[in-house]
Amino acid sequence: MIESLEPVLDNLPFLWAGIETTLVVSALSVACSLVLGFAAGLGRCFGPAWLRLPLVFYIDSMRAIPVLVVIVWTFFAFPILFGLTMTPIVAAVGAISVHVAASIAEIVRAGVESIRQGQSWAGLALGMSHAQLLRKVILPQAVTRMLPSFGSAIIVTIKDSAIASVIAVPDVIRHAESVVAQTYRPFEVYSFAMLVFFAILFPVARVVDRLYLRIGHRGRS
Amino acid sequence: MNATTDKAIRADRAAVPRLEFVEVRKAFGDLVVLDGVTIRVDPGEVVCVIGPSGSGKSTLLKCANALEPIQGGRIVFDGQPLPADAEGIRRVRRRMGMVFQSFELFPHMTALANVEAGPRTVLGMDAASARARAEALLDKVGLADKAAQYPSALSGGQQQRVAIARALAMEPEVMLFDEPTSALDPETIGEVLGVMKRLAEEGMTMVVVTHEMTFARRVADRVVVLDRGRVLEEGPPRQIFEEAREPRTREFLSHLEWTG
Amino acid sequence: MTLDWSVVWEHRWALAAGAAMTIQLTVLTMLLAVPGGILLAAMRLSPLRLLRWPATAFVEFFRCTPLVLQVYWAFYVLPSEFDVRLSGFATGLLALTLNVSAFNSETFRAGISSIRRGQSDAALAMGMSSFQAFRIVVLPQAVKRVLPVLATTWVALFKDTSLVSVIAVSDLAYTAMQLRSRTFRILEMLTAMALIYWAMGYPQAKITDWIHRRMAGRE
Numbered sequence: 001m002i003e004s005l006e007p008v009l010d011n012l013p014f015l016w017a018g019i020e021t022t023l024v025v026s027a028l029s030v031a032c033s034l035v036l037g038f039a040a041g042l043g044r045c046f047g048p049a050w051l052r053l054p055l056v057f058y059i060d061s062m063r064a065i066p067v068l069v070v071i072v073w074t075f076f077a078f079p080i081l082f083g084l085t086m087t088p089i090v091a092a093v094g095a096i097s098v099h100v101a102a103s104i105a106e107i108v109r110a111g112v113e114s115i116r117q118g119q120s121w122a123g124l125a126l127g128m129s130h131a132q133l134l135r136k137v138i139l140p141q142a143v144t145r146m147l148p149s150f151g152s153a154i155i156v157t158i159k160d161s162a163i164a165s166v167i168a169v170p171d172v173i174r175h176a177e178s179v180v181a182q183t184y185r186p187f188e189v190y191s192f193a194m195l196v197f198f199a200i201l202f203p204v205a206r207v208v209d210r211l212y213l214r215i216g217h218r219g220r221s
Numbered sequence: 222m223n224a225t226t227d228k229a230i231r232a233d234r235a236a237v238p239r240l241e242f243v244e245v246r247k248a249f250g251d252l253v254v255l256d257g258v259t260i261r262v263d264p265g266e267v268v269c270v271i272g273p274s275g276s277g278k279s280t281l282l283k284c285a286n287a288l289e290p291i292q293g294g295r296i297v298f299d300g301q302p303l304p305a306d307a308e309g310i311r312r313v314r315r316r317m318g319m320v321f322q323s324f325e326l327f328p329h330m331t332a333l334a335n336v337e338a339g340p341r342t343v344l345g346m347d348a349a350s351a352r353a354r355a356e357a358l359l360d361k362v363g364l365a366d367k368a369a370q371y372p373s374a375l376s377g378g379q380q381q382r383v384a385i386a387r388a389l390a391m392e393p394e395v396m397l398f399d400e401p402t403s404a405l406d407p408e409t410i411g412e413v414l415g416v417m418k419r420l421a422e423e424g425m426t427m428v429v430v431t432h433e434m435t436f437a438r439r440v441a442d443r444v445v446v447l448d449r450g451r452v453l454e455e456g457p458p459r460q461i462f463e464e465a466r467e468p469r470t471r472e473f474l475s476h477l478e479w480t481g
Numbered sequence: 482m483t484l485d486w487s488v489v490w491e492h493r494w495a496l497a498a499g500a501a502m503t504i505q506l507t508v509l510t511m512l513l514a515v516p517g518g519i520l521l522a523a524m525r526l527s528p529l530r531l532l533r534w535p536a537t538a539f540v541e542f543f544r545c546t547p548l549v550l551q552v553y554w555a556f557y558v559l560p561s562e563f564d565v566r567l568s569g570f571a572t573g574l575l576a577l578t579l580n581v582s583a584f585n586s587e588t589f590r591a592g593i594s595s596i597r598r599g600q601s602d603a604a605l606a607m608g609m610s611s612f613q614a615f616r617i618v619v620l621p622q623a624v625k626r627v628l629p630v631l632a633t634t635w636v637a638l639f640k641d642t643s644l645v646s647v648i649a650v651s652d653l654a655y656t657a658m659q660l661r662s663r664t665f666r667i668l669e670m671l672t673a674m675a676l677i678y679w680a681m682g683y684p685q686a687k688i689t690d691w692i693h694r695r696m697a698g699r700e
Contacts (some may be wrong), residue, residue: 061683064685073674126314
């Protein structure tokens with residue numbers, strides 16, 4: 001089956017450039033989605049009604065729409081609507097971040113709500129303001145609980161970055177497609193791409209599994 | 222020296238009650254939990270609130286520091302009604318200390334950090350002063366050696382004593398105890414009641430919701446019996462426990478004695 | 482910028498066909514992936530290494546690589562290397578099924594393992610056979626834990642079917658994107674595509690919430 005590794009080895013620099021793009025898109029998407037999602041989650045929990053309702057709508061809607069659709073819409077339709085252009089990478093990172101941020105927001109909400117009401121009473125009884133209560137009592141406990149789910153969301157984000165190839169982001173899949181078109185060796189080249197993703201995601205998945213085990217052993221407050 | 226008569230004299234001299242519930246009404250939706258409760262607590266007094274479950278005892282305390290809103294009547298603290306604004310409420314809460322049935326220590330902080338939490342976060346105290354105050358209070362409740370431990374490593378009684386120290390760290394004018402020993406093993410109840418008794422002897426104004434009748438008998442200046450959201454009877458412990466006027470009071474007490 | 486939404490209405494039947502294909506793929510995949518997941522879970526829980534290791538490798542592989550790449554791989558490699566020629570639909574279905582089976586196996590494995598040992602001990606102590614203990618005591622409780630996760634997986638699957646569009650399978654995404662190219666009404670078509678997915682997916686998400694609530698309450 002594998003006649004030789006030539007198709008991969010000969011084109012390694014080109015494929016490597018694709019891997020770099022994948023890593024950049026993944027990293028940027030993870031960072032942006034965590035920041036956006038955390039803000040959205042806190043806004044959804046504690047914000048005024050005019051903020052909460054649109055946030056709930058946004059969060060629920062992202063659960064219904066595929067990330068591919070969001071990516072394609074962001075790259076092709078958004079510029080028409082607002083009269084600006086964007087590079088494929090910007091569109092991809094923006095779309096994936098907005099999509100994943102909705103799940104992050106839900107994780108934040110679940111984490112915050114899992115803290116017993118008694119903890120809030122204890123903090124408020126001492127005279128803490130709501131902001132102090134959140135910062136000193138609620139979030140430190142909640143974030144620990146959220147970590148495994150954040151880990152799963154990060155895995156999803158990295159996989160979503162692969163879909164960016166659909167809007168011609170020059171990632172590892174796009175570059176693999178080019179190499180296959182020239183070498184006619186899809187098996188070696190696509191398998192290589194698979195292995196690249198596996199090499200990135202497998203360690204992350206193991207860390208997440210470990211987190212789930214450790215957090216599961218923690219008592220409730 | 223008779224601690225009880227000493228406090229009784231002090232109470233008589235008080236012009237302004239420390240805490241007052243005036244015709245307080247509280248409902249959760251359709252369920253009326255407090256139906257016109259009037260209780261007066263003078264400075265230095267220890268008032269124990271007893272009564273059957275469902276009588277509204279716990280809710281009463283949470284109304285005192287506005288953790289629960291009331292629908293009728295008013296709460297008066299140090300001659301002033303409870304403020305309506307958030308900042309005002311926070312200032313009042315700093316002057317009241319609350320101890321919960323479930324301790325509610327912050328599990329991600331050591332015992333010392335728990336006691337420091339109030340002074341550092343709320344009072345903006347510097348680290349050194351807060352630490353000194355916390356260490357002194359932990360020593361006072363007999364847990365100086367547990368300062369670096371996390372709540373999960375402490376027994377129930379120890380956790381509750383830390384919780385008392387945490388509340389005292391704010392130097393409150395009144396301490397509210399919400400069934401402080403109900404969640405404790407019998408062996409550890411004594412150590413917590415001991416701390417509370419010393420507090421009372423030092424002259425702290427205390428409102429204690431409790432099932433511990435022996436404590437109420439020995440330490441309370443006044444006992445209030447709450448039943449179905451109303452004050453059934455109140456008076457010095459001797460009156461309530463030995464010469465109760467209301468039949469329902471006697472019924473409640475005899476039931477307790479029998480099961481206790 | 483002038484918008485012409487009539488194009489969407491003009492091509493409503495094509496879009497409906499695409500939506501039907503999306504639903505078809507979702508239903509078929511889940512029908513295949515539930516038994517697939519049970520099989521894999523059983524293999525992973527088996528005492529035999531011969532069964533456990535391949536199943537674990539399979540599951541890890543499908544969880545740690547992107548679905549879109551799995552679709553590409555199946556589409557290009559099966560004909561060229563293994564001389565297996567499947568339609569685009571079948572290829573997409575295959576990739577989706579294998580992928581979701583892997584996730585389901587984790588769901589089933591966790592659900593079964595999470596039932597406390599004491600439960601089956603208690604059942605056996607009453608004199609039940611292993612099979613009875615499983616059927617009467619463990620399985621109903623496992624179902625309660627598994628059902629909400631399956632519902633969430635279903636909604637994720639519904640969204641993932643859009644990836645078959647990359648191999649020109651005429652689901653909603655592909656159909657809408659083709660129409661966009663043909664009619665040049667980019668904003669209208671793409672927005673319509675998003676709205677139709679939203680209209681189908683939103684109720685599914687809400688039903689999933691309901692299932693989570695119902696199952697959690699009974700614990």
